[in-house]
Amino acid sequence: DAKTTQPNSMESNEEEPVHLPCNHSTISGTDYIHWYLQLPSQGPEYVIHGLTSNVNNRMASLAIAEDRKSSTLILHRATLRDAAVYYCILSLLQGAQKLVFGQGTRLTINP
Amino acid sequence: GAVVSQHPSRVICKSGTSVKIECRSLDFQATTMFWYRQFPKQSLMLMATSNEGSKATYEQGVEKDKFLINHASLTLSTLTVTSAHPEDSSFYICSARVRGTYNEQFFGPGTRLTVL
Numbered sequence: 001d002a003k004t005t006q007p008n009s010m011e012s013n014e015e016e017p018v019h020l021p022c023n024h025s026t027i028s029g030t031d032y033i034h035w036y037l038q039l040p041s042q043g044p045e046y047v048i049h050g051l052t053s054n055v056n057n058r059m060a061s062l063a064i065a066e067d068r069k070s071s072t073l074i075l076h077r078a079t080l081r082d083a084a085v086y087y088c089i090l091s092l093l094q095g096a097q098k099l100v101f102g103q104g105t106r107l108t109i110n111p
Numbered sequence: 112g113a114v115v116s117q118h119p120s121r122v123i124c125k126s127g128t129s130v131k132i133e134c135r136s137l138d139f140q141a142t143t144m145f146w147y148r149q150f151p152k153q154s155l156m157l158m159a160t161s162n163e164g165s166k167a168t169y170e171q172g173v174e175k176d177k178f179l180i181n182h183a184s185l186t187l188s189t190l191t192v193t194s195a196h197p198e199d200s201s202f203y204i205c206s207a208r209v210r211g212t213y214n215e216q217f218f219g220p221g222t223r224l225t226v227l
Contacts, residue, residue: 036218043115043204043218044155087154097208098145099216101155 004088009106018075020105022088025069032091033064034099035073037084044087044101047073083109114138115207117219124195125227131191132222134205140185141207145216146178149202161188195226 005023012018024033032051036044048055048062050071055062061074075082087104091097114137124130134144143162147155159180161167167180177199179191188207192199202223206216 034215038155041202041221041223043117043206043221046215046217049215097143098157098160099206100157101147103154 003100004090004102006086006088006102006105008103009108011108011110012078013110014080015077018078018082018107018109020073020075020086020088020107021070022072023070024088024090027068027090033062033068033071034089034091035060035062036087036089036099036101037082038087038104039084047086049091078109080109080111083107113209113217115141115205115217115219117203117205117222119222120220121223121225123225123227126196127194129191129193130195130224131189132203132205132224134188134190134207134219136186136207136217139207139209141188141209142185143208144182144188145206145208146180146188146190147204147206149204149221155204158190192224195224197226200224200226 032049034049035047037047038044048057048060050062050064063072085104085106087101089099116135118133145160146158148158149155157170158173159167159169161180161182163182163185169175182188202221204221206218208216
């Protein structure tokens with residue numbers, strides 16, 4: 001299974017942009033890059049996904065490196081509600097198509 | 112749309128009893144559902160993949176006789192923890208996959224199991 005590497009924790013200030021990095025050097029050509037967040041005692045929530053091109057939605061932006069070996073989740077203007085654990089996951093389009101969660105990044109937002 | 116529910120949200124049981132957890136996709140049909148377990152301060156660990164109408168596929172190290180999974184319809188999968196012991200206490204989360212061109216999954220709110 002292709003793996004991802006994320007910093008254990010990051011801290012940012014409210015109303016500032018946040019850039020959450022993810023390395024996935026063993027990504028294969030057909031793996032999608034997904035980002036999910038998890039609030040305490042809740043199930044994960046979908047944030048965004050991409051394949052090759054950068055993606056924007058109402059929640060965030062996803063910047064994917066040209067070689068696809070890394071990506072960055074961008075929260076344009078952090079709020080206190082964005083404090084969560086963020087998981088960068090490669091979806092395996094071959095075989096069982098399962099999501100394998102790494103340790104994620106715990107994001108703290110300072111008021 | 113794409114809401115997944117779990118029932119119960121939390122359960123406390125005595126050691127040796129069995130507990131059933133339900134996972135439902137409320138507004139879509141889920142051909143595949145996944146079951147995860149999460150211990151405190153840890154990430155989600157995939158337990159098994161459940162396909163409607165067929166036997167579940169368990170991850171390595173997960174006892175299929177202890178964690179019984181049934182996916183009888185396109186909107187319901189159940190996980191039964193048999194003969195539960197305190198070490199089975201955990202947060203159990205299901206997800207349902209939406210059929211499409213990419214592997215988007217929607218997660219339930221989780222079930223907190225405490226075995227006394």
